[in-house]
Amino acid sequence: MAKDYYQLLGIDKKASKEDIKKAFRTLAHKYHPDKKGGDEAKFKEVSEAYSVLSDDKKRAEYDAYGKTFAGAGPSAGGATGFEGFDFSQFGGADFDIDLNDIFGGFSDIFGGGRREQRGRDISIDIELTFKESIFGLTRRVLVTKDSTCNRCSGSGAEPNTxxxxxxxxxxxxxxxxxxxxPFGVFSVTSPCATCHGRRVVPEKPCTHCHGSGVERREEEIAVFIPAGIDNGQVIRMTGLGEAISGGGPGDLYVKVHVHADKKFRKEGFNLVTDLPIKVSDALLGAEYSIDTLDGPTAINVPPLQSVDEILRIKGKGVPMERGRRGDLLIRVRVEFPHKLSREAKDLLSKLKGEGI
Ligand SMILES: [Zn+2]
Ligand SMILES: [Zn+2]
Incomplete structure (x- = not known):
């Protein structure tokens, strides 16, 4: 995917969710194929850009890798937002209706009034080691929730009926x-309780879910955690919340807890670590072995190293875009001995005589 989604929507990389929505709304109206002067190809492009940038998880993937990983996503059945959706199947005239039917709550983008019922959102917690948070990973989690019935795929009808x-x-x-x-008669519209808004009912209800289209079960979900995630950040996985009869699924929110590390801390894209050195090494210089998140390496402490100086190992920090990484910063700390031998004292007196 070489397309620049930000450029397509005419926004910059720091755009807020509201900015993204606003930009898409304007462009979707402009290019809508049903409109005079509409442009279907352009419409598909901006829709694709919006589907990625409006989703926190996909946006993070796109920002980090320039693409999204639909395949690394959850295995749960059923429609999950835009995931894997082929825009080319959209025809011409009945476009608006299709879009609303498929995306439900999406209709608010087009100013439509009909709001579909949605399943409940779920929130889970994930604990990561410091190293996992730096490099990112795909974590498989088990979530017990109302899901689309496997037997009838959510239709509520016994297969082949x-x-x-x-x-x-x-x-x-x-x-x-x-x-x-007191103000007069008004009408209230609510989803039909018999068909849950599906408009049809099965002639023979599914034997597994008794026609609800929903079953409670344990699902394995692959949570893609982008590199460099911070403690407390929340990943939203669209459509992976609870399923509901006749409505779209809720979302899954994954809150990330990162354990602090004894050796390393994160400062932006850099990692910081302390290196205790001996007084003599601070004066004469020495080679030290140091741990990085990629394994141990050697570092040269130059002579006459002052306490406040920072040594730097390039490219051993937090992963950034296009395979680049921040640096590992080493804060040198001179450790004084706890006590001095008679000889050491003599030698130091001589150094004092030298003016050191
Ligand atoms: Zn069923
Ligand atoms: Zn009905």
């Missing part, structure tokens, strides 16, 4: 009730 128009709502998917109030 037909559906019929819902008798309660006559296929409208919603029921309208008139209510009287």
């Amino acid at each position: 037909k559906t019929k128009t819902c008798p309660t709502c006559n296929g409208k998917g919603q029921v309208v009730e008139s209510r009287r109030s």
Whole structure:
């Protein structure tokens, strides 16, 4: 994916979610294929850019690697937002309807009024070692939640059986009730309780979920954790929350807890570590062995090293874009001996005589 999604939406890399949404809304209206002067190819491009940049997890992947990892995502069945969706299947005239049907809550982008019910959001916690947080990883977690029924794929119908128009709502998917109030009669629209807004009911309900289309089960979810994630950061995984009858799934929020490390701390893209050295090495220079997150390495402490100086090992810090990495900064600390032998004292007196 060589496309620059930020450029496509005409925004910069620090754009907020609101900026991204605003930019997409404007461009989607401009290029919408149904509009006079619309441009379907452009519309698909900006939609693709929006689908990635509006999703925290995908945006982080895109920022770090210039692409997203749909395959590294969750294995859970069912529609998960834009994941793996092929925009080329969109036709011409009935585009708006398709988009709303498929993306449900997405209709608010186009100013549509119909809001679909969504499943509950779930939040889980993940603990990482310091090293895992620096390099990132894919962590598999088990989550027990309401998921799309595997037998009927969420339709609620026994496989290979037909559906019929819902008798309660006559296929409208919603029921309208008139209510009287001191201000007059108004109507309330709510999703049909029989078909859960699906408009159809199975002739023979699925034997596994009894027609709800949802079953509670344990799911393994692969959480992609980008390199350099900070303690307390939250990863949002669109569509991996709880499933619901006749509505889109909720989202899964993963809160990251990073254990502090005894040797290293993170400062932006750099890692910082302390190196205790002997007084004589500070004066004469020496080679020290030092730990990095990539393993031990040797470092030359130059002579006449002052206490406040910082040594630097390039490229042993936090991964950045395009394979680059920050540096490892080494804060040199001169350790004084706890006591001095008679000879050491004599030698130091001589040094004092030298003016040192
Ligand atoms: Zn089922
Ligand atoms: Zn109904």
